[in-house]
Amino acid sequence: MNEQELHDAVSRLPKSIEPPRDLWPGIEARLARSGAWRRWYWVPLALAAVLVFLLIARAERSAWDVTALAGRPLIGTTRLAASGRLRVGDWLQTDDSSRALIAVGRIGQVEVRPDTRVQLVVAKANEHRLALARGTIDAKVDAVPRLFFVETPAGTAIDLGCAYTLETDSLGNGLLYVTAGEVEFQTGSHASRVLLGALMQIRPTTGPGIPYVEGAPAPFVRALIAFDFAQRGTRARAIRTVLALARPQDALSLWHVLQRVDPALRGVVYDRLAALVPPPPGVTRRAAIALESRALEGYWTKIQRIHFRMMVLRGVREIDPRTGLAKP
Amino acid sequence: MSDDLVARAQAGDQTAFRELYRQHAGRVYALCLRLTGDGRDAEERTQDVFVRLWDKLRSFRGDSAFSSWLHRLAVNVVLNERRTTGRRERRVMSAEDPDTVVGAQHAAPLHLNIDLERAIAELPDGAREVFVLYDIEGYGHGEIAQLVGIAEGTSKAQLFRARRLLREKLER
Incomplete structure (x- = not known):
């Protein structure tokens, strides 16, 4: 085994190994023994648990609260006066002058803009699902990932x-704009991840396009869209433009491009990405080009971290888009 | 959501702290397991890390990612423990007991990694620590020298030695 083979083998080692047994009871006991575990916290926690139970029980009733924000939206065939309940299977429809606010169980809310048609598909504590047939919604969710879905x-x-904000026409042409956190958009096995401050085009046949940051140069965005949705010959030209115009801030786009270009072009895309945002330790060129999930996830974590730092500290501290570190 | 969990745990929310444990236990345990080369020690050190984390959590200011900060805390806990006790007697991860290393819960194709994990566990303590910190965890020699309490040159020499020993073991 040579040095490189050893390096490659090391890079394949899992970063995480679950302990063979649950270590939490031991930790909890030690904290309790030492007095560090402030016991009075159990009181509000117990109350919170009861409250959560009641809220979950309520959410399980398969209906969400709806409030009219403007005009008189329709639930089914009934005009909504001020507020009402949206039950599983019900359609909520706004016209050009009405808007509504849906409480997504107890985890968030969705504002339904004018000319929108949306259906409640699932209303469970562990799955909250709407279907957006057409129109625009503004969703805000405060919950663990993968509890809220919009079809x-x-x-x-x-x-x-x-x-x-998610908009779509009845065919599926749409746009996703993320204003906080991260959203995944999935069509079959095809998926894109969109971070806050980024947008993504959606098309009926191809599904999610490649996300790009808000304020990305227009020629770069045009080239990305051409790469996503145009014919093969155009795609080849588009990818050259994308690589030429990409900036470190556009790493999240190139990370997606890497997985969608022809295998023969992956090396070029990787090299450009690595030049803009160097890969984290443990991510090798070979693994990334082979689209090994550990390498891709490792790279994504770095890109995501830098992106969030830049967005969160925008206007406060100048962040190096290659490293995520504050500039001196 | 992780930021929210940290904030809640900092405010004394034990449920949030438990969720932090759930999210980070695997990463911390992997680090402890490789640094100690001993399954039982790794479990103890993982518990030490989270007990220490509860005490130190309020000092986390968000200057770095929480996971990076916790990782650094874990390295310090393991290395401090070794400095304090100065012992390395047990080696649970013997060639006869590879399951101790890999457990039974990996998503990755671990059968490919068993030999390497075992070989790392069998390295001499000093070489293993430098190898784990440099080649697996991505620390620099300067940082390792500071953390382990050795000279930078020693760190480089230990790394060279570890890699040579590993190549030899894996070629057998």
């Missing part, structure tokens, strides 16, 4: 802890 004619938006 569109072109695929499904999966909440990873976030706020976003």
